Structures are given as structure tokens and as C-alpha cells.
Amino acid sequence: MKNVIYSLLILSAFASSSQSLRELYQEGLKAYDEKNYELFTEKMFTIDTMRPNYPAVVYNLAGGYALTGQSSKALKTLEKYILMDATQDFSEDADFTSLLELERFTALKKKQSELTETIELKRTYELSILSSHPESITYSEKQKSFYIGGVRDGSIWEMKEGREPKLWAESPKNSWSVMGLQVSADEKTLWACTSSMNNYQDYNQSEEGFASVLKYDLKNGKLLETYALPGGHNFGDLITDKSGNIYVSDGTANKLYWISDKKGELEELADLSNDIFNLQGLTLDDTEKNLYLSDYIEGIYRFNLKSKDLEKLKIKGDDILIKGIDGLYFTDNSLIGLHNGTNPNRVIKYKLSEDRNAIIGKEVLAQGGVLGEPTQGVWIDGSLHFIMNSPWGAYDQDGNFNPESKSVNIGVIE
Structure with a gap:
């Protein structure tokens, strides 16, 4: 045994x-x-x-x-x-x-x-700055730029095709490892969520469990607002809707937070700790009435933003165990899950039932091979571009960071 x-x-x-x-x-x-x-x-x-x-x-x-x-x-x-x-x-x-x-x-x-068979993606490419330990990624169509958040340095990097990466924002006060990024629908704002983790190079144990949401002016990189919470939190992802509301997942308290466009304050939206073990990725459906949430331990839930009702998706297909999902993305009555809690790691597309409360089938889009640790992605012209090899395994037992490569692999799902 x-x-x-x-x-x-x-x-x-x-x-x-x-x-x-x-x-x-x-x-x-x-x-x-x-x-x-x-x-x-x-x-x-x-x-x-x-x-x-x-x-x-x-x-x-x-x-x-x-x-x-x-x-x-x-x-x-x-x-x-x-x-x-x-x-x-x-x-x-x-x-x-x-x-x-x-x-x-x-x-x-x-x-x-x-x-255990390798399933490769048809399209991948590389970006530099792996030494920053990229975890989160977003894109501005207006600026024609990627923005990537670093776990190690707490910085946000800007990358344009054919150019060297540029440090866009250093880690300010009340900011730690960058865990989630999102450009607003109007392309005026870049939102980031951060968490104090021991992988952060300036980690201070007295700030354990601190987390924050940062609001930047996308045009000039100016920090406009900081929303911080002390102790007992881990902001792992965030998403914006078309109206400008921000939704944030907390994987330690297992709560949803939000910043409404009207009030502009960080508030608790729902306490899900009685149902969810470890809240990770979140995605809105095309109606923007429902949030789909990944529980790293148990699977996927649907949260109705109006009624605040939470329900776990039923499983009606074969060979489906929804565990270890980090990033989660809605598309065409399906959900794409970035699994980094399985061995080998996988990217899987889950087909939803007509009423969207059950998973009725799956398609493995990528498995093993060059797929290292997939974390988060961003939609660009209908294709999901996602980080394939966030280097969580590059830390030794003393916390030293020694990545094997200097590039981050980006996978593309058409």
C-alpha cells in the first residue's frame, strides 16, 4: 500500500x-x-x-x-x-x-x-518574464497588449507583440502576489486582485491572509483605488461584467466579494463556506445573471446573482470527476476548466445541459505534454489564451525560486 x-x-x-x-x-x-x-x-x-x-x-x-x-x-x-x-x-x-x-x-x-496519453494543443506561443512567476493574464484590444500578473514580484507586466516586456506596475502598498487580472468592458480600467503568500518575495508573516483589489487607469497605469482586507483571505480570481461590476473569489474564507459600479466599495456578496471547500475560478454566463464557480476540491457550482442561490452542477456524463480546476470560462453553453489539480494536468471542455444545471459530457482539449500548470486565461476574438506553465513547482523547500525556463507558454483554444 x-x-x-x-x-x-x-x-x-x-x-x-x-x-x-x-x-x-x-x-x-x-x-x-x-x-x-x-x-x-x-x-x-x-x-x-x-x-x-x-x-x-x-x-x-x-x-x-x-x-x-x-x-x-x-x-x-x-x-x-x-x-x-x-x-x-x-x-x-x-x-x-x-x-x-x-x-x-x-x-x-x-x-x-x-x-496518460499526451494531447497537444494545435497552437501555442511563448512570452518572457517567467521569473516573475506569472499566474494571471488579461488583454486589451484597445492597447493591443497583454497584461500578466506576477506571484513572485507582485508586479504587472505589459507585453506587445514583437516587443520586450515592460514593467507596467510595481507592487504598491497593500498589494502582494497578483492572482487575478481583468480589463474592464469599456477598456478604461485594469483590475487586479492580490494575496499575501509566502511565494511573494517581500512576504511578511504579519500580513498572512491579507488580500486586496487594485484599480488602475489602463491608459497610464495610475493606481486609482486600493481595497484591502486583513487576515483570513486569499483573493484568487476576479471578473468584471459589462456594467462595470467586479466579482472576486476568496479561496480561504470561501466567500464572494464584489465592487458594484454604483457604490464603488468592496463588499461581501455571499458567504459560501458551508458548501465550498476551496473557491477558485469564476466566470459569468452569457446572460450575466449567473456566476459559475470552481471549487478546487468538489467541482463546479452555479450562483444566481439575483436570488443568491447556490447549486452544485449535477454530473450526467461518463468518466467525469470535476476536481482541481483553477481557471473557469464559459462559452457556447459549455465550461472550459483549467485543471492543475490532476495528474497529468488537463484542459477540459464540459458540455452543459439545456437548463445549464448539469454537465452532460466532456471533451479533453489538452493533457500532459508541454502542459505544465495551467492557471488562468483571457478571451481574444473568440479564442481562449491561457497560461500553460505557471511555475509553482519551481520553489524549493526553503522558498528559493529556480524556474527551468525564462518563458511562459501560452496555449490557445480556438
Whole structure:
């Protein structure tokens, strides 16, 4: 069983969670060592109920089912697992010996092979400034410029085709890692959201959990407004509508914030913490009445801006597990999700039902290969241009940043 290998990873992941989760996991490992597989399975099931879709737990749960003679549950759980991590050679794990001769296990291995095949995009290109650690990207048609936000330096860079990148805005006071960028519909304003993270080169522990929204004059780069919140926040993305309202996702408090065009103040729009584990990307549908939200752990939700109702999208298609989505984008009654919480990472287009409350199919647009860590994108003339290789893996255990490349890869979905 690979749970011993995974144990340090999962205990780290649970560090910000409840003490009971860590205790349950340790109790599960102890039960496994003592060959009390019924108790081991029970502990893993309990954790998966409390904190769903963590790969190590799902893998261990599958092993527990196999060890206790529950082959059908073991296979079903492994099917779920490979949608999250298709790289684990579980056929070599002795805990699954009882499954090896089953026809369904053979089919599962074939599916696993398909999930690790490389699917390349037809069009990609490169921009420099990877040393800034780009995470967010937007575009101005009027200025004919890309704007890219840096996690490492907290700066915003401007790039025009055929020119060297230009530092457009340095990190001002009450600004940290740039996590989201958006040019307003009238092309007068550039909006940015920032969060205090230890990847930020000027990180100050006393500002842990601080976050802000910045409003810039797009024409001259002048900072017009700063909206900051202390402690307990992580602004991960923002979006503007045609009326000039700004919506911001908070992945720590799991709340939606907004700045209305009329009031011009940062306000809490909705507290979603009872339903959502880790709020990430957000996108408006074509009616601008609904926000679609990605929960990095559980999937995609729809939030009605008028009624404030939140509903999780139903899954009606095959082989669909919506986990690990960062950027999320609406198009033609579908959603494009940038997955950097799967192995390999993927870009997937999810087809919505007619009433848009369910996912009824999927198309994998990119998988593995040069697709590093996809994060956020921007629509340009009907094509989604997105960051393919945000270098989160370039930090060592001491926080030093050593990216292998100096360029950021941009993928294009036509």
C-alpha cells in the first residue's frame, strides 16, 4: 500500500484542516500496520466524507475495499482515483492482488493508459518574464497588449507583440502576489486582485491572509483605488461584467466579494463556506445573471446573482470527476476548466445541459505534454489564451525560486 509514501503529503495537506482529520489518518495507518483492514477502510471512508477527493485517501480507500473483499467498491473507487491521478501503477501494489484477474480491472488499466496519453494543443506561443512567476493574464484590444500578473514580484507586466516586456506596475502598498487580472468592458480600467503568500518575495508573516483589489487607469497605469482586507483571505480570481461590476473569489474564507459600479466599495456578496471547500475560478454566463464557480476540491457550482442561490452542477456524463480546476470560462453553453489539480494536468471542455444545471459530457482539449500548470486565461476574438506553465513547482523547500525556463507558454483554444 502506498499510504506510507503518501502519509507525509496528506498530513501536510491537512495542516490547515481540523485536528480530527490528521488523527483519523494516523489512526488509519496504525490500523493498516496492524492488519486491521476493516478499521483502516472505515477511517479512510470517514476522511473522504469529511474532505472529499483527496487522491491519497481515495487510493487508500480503494485498497481497503480490496483487502476486505469488496471488489466492486474497490474498482469503483479506483476508477474515481485514476481521474485524479492516472500515473500510479497500482497493479504492482499487493493490496490489489485480488482484483488482477477481473475483467473490469483490465478495462480500468486500459482507461488509465488513455488518461496518460499526451494531447497537444494545435497552437501555442511563448512570452518572457517567467521569473516573475506569472499566474494571471488579461488583454486589451484597445492597447493591443497583454497584461500578466506576477506571484513572485507582485508586479504587472505589459507585453506587445514583437516587443520586450515592460514593467507596467510595481507592487504598491497593500498589494502582494497578483492572482487575478481583468480589463474592464469599456477598456478604461485594469483590475487586479492580490494575496499575501509566502511565494511573494517581500512576504511578511504579519500580513498572512491579507488580500486586496487594485484599480488602475489602463491608459497610464495610475493606481486609482486600493481595497484591502486583513487576515483570513486569499483573493484568487476576479471578473468584471459589462456594467462595470467586479466579482472576486476568496479561496480561504470561501466567500464572494464584489465592487458594484454604483457604490464603488468592496463588499461581501455571499458567504459560501458551508458548501465550498476551496473557491477558485469564476466566470459569468452569457446572460450575466449567473456566476459559475470552481471549487478546487468538489467541482463546479452555479450562483444566481439575483436570488443568491447556490447549486452544485449535477454530473450526467461518463468518466467525469470535476476536481482541481483553477481557471473557469464559459462559452457556447459549455465550461472550459483549467485543471492543475490532476495528474497529468488537463484542459477540459464540459458540455452543459439545456437548463445549464448539469454537465452532460466532456471533451479533453489538452493533457500532459508541454502542459505544465495551467492557471488562468483571457478571451481574444473568440479564442481562449491561457497560461500553460505557471511555475509553482519551481520553489524549493526553503522558498528559493529556480524556474527551468525564462518563458511562459501560452496555449490557445480556438
